Amino acid sequence: MSTATAFCQVSDLDDVKSELVGIRRHIHQHPELSFEEVDTAALVAGRLEGWGYAVTRNIGGNGLVATLRAGTGSRSIGVRADMDALPINELTGLSYASEHQGKMHACGHDGHTAMLLAAALQLSRTRNFDGTVNLIFQPAEEAGFDSGAQLMLKDGLFERFPCDAIFGMHNHPGVATGTFMFRSGPFMAACDTVNVRIVGKGSHAARPHLSIDPVVVASSLVMALQTVVARNIDPMETAVVTVGAIHAGNASNVIPEDATLAMSVRSFKPEVREQLEQRIRALVESHCEGYGAKAEIEYIRGYPVLVNSEAETEFAKKIAEELVGPEQIIAPFGPIAGSEDFAYYLQHRPGCFLRVGNGQGKPMLHNAHYDFNDENVTLGGAYWTRLVERYLAVQPG
Structure with missing residues (x-):
């Protein structure tokens, strides 16, 4: 047969x-x-x-x-x-x-x-x-x-x-x-999850000068994070940093106390994975500090x-x-x-x-x-x- x-x-x-x-x-x-x-x-x-x-x-x-x-x-x-x-x-x-x-x-x-x-x-x-x-x-x-x-x-x-x-x-x-x-x-890629809480200072929307606006910080941070892959990772390597969720505030006339971001980070090599975590942590902390805000980072290692x-x-x-x-x-x-x-x-x-x-x-x-x-x-x-x-x-x- x-x-x-x-x-x-x-x-x-x-x-x-x-x-x-x-x-x-x-x-x-x-x-x-x-x-x-x-x-x-x-x-x-x-x-x-x-x-x-x-x-x-x-x-x-x-x-x-x-x-x-x-x-x-x-x-x-x-x-x-x-x-x-x-x-x-x-x-x-x-x-x-x-x-x-x-x-x-x-x-x-x-x-x-x-x-x-x-x-x-x-x-x-x-x-x-x-x-x-x-x-x-x-x-x-x-x-x-x-x-x-x-x-x-x-x-x-x-x-x-x-x-x-x-x-x-x-x-x-x-x-x-x-x-x-x-x-x-x-x-298939390794996948890590990063949760960031940006702690600012709330205020009335009409008095933004009295606040540390976490919405502004979060919006700016989303754009800054795009440089991690574009400017820190070897272009011959593969990496992804995606901000999939952003949450802040409940009313148009209130500047909230905090904002949260959730992102997915993907890579194919251990050394790239390490570099991504290092750069994301450093960028988030320094970026928030530059606005006078504080950053709380939860970096969760997912599948290899x-x-x-x-x-x-x-x-x-x-x-x-x-x-x-x-x-x-x-x-x-x-x-x-x-x-x-x-x-x-x-x-x-x-x-x-x-x-x-x-x-x-x-x-x-x-x-x-x-x-x-x-x-x-x-x-x-x-x-x-x-x-x-x-x-x-x-x-x-």
């Missing part, structure tokens, strides 16, 4: 596609935020147990691992999907749109979960592998820090469920469905750079080439300025985090109009199945 037919094809899941899409849409309709994924985890665990998996619940909170063994092989593999939603009010108008105001699967974690469930079902039906597969359903990827990956690792993930390598996947709007994207080495290992990335790419053909592969792809807590797993085990196209002309991630492409449910399921089968290939007798 040829390689093309010995392992899973997308068409092998055609008979269960409607069931799996139904699961995806149910999860989409009932989103749960980070650390709240109780019902989602229960649904996933129930399905997995029904398919014959040994399921261990409540790992790092609402996380779970489903284990299936076949043959006598000693090798093991981990495949991870994330389950949490975002605090966004959905505007898709879909029949299966979120029933929970202000909560939405706007990043496709409903689809990621469904893809891995698709693989779980197919692997349980065929058991065409020799070894142990650990399917990791992770909570709280969107937390930003103290996330689900960190908590599962602290709860002994790899000690309790040994994995020779680990793999994960994220959908990618703007790229055609059926396209897989890979990059070895640094692939996601670094794919070379051998596992090449292996993952070959699986995609077998499944959809080399013309559907983009490699190298990226790097991507977004961040992912899958990076923590890769600090402990070799592996690959890859992307799959969610469709051209589709809304971007973290957008109120976003929706996961259902064609990826069985495509991703077939990919994960084939990757497990190939990684834990049955050796000829």
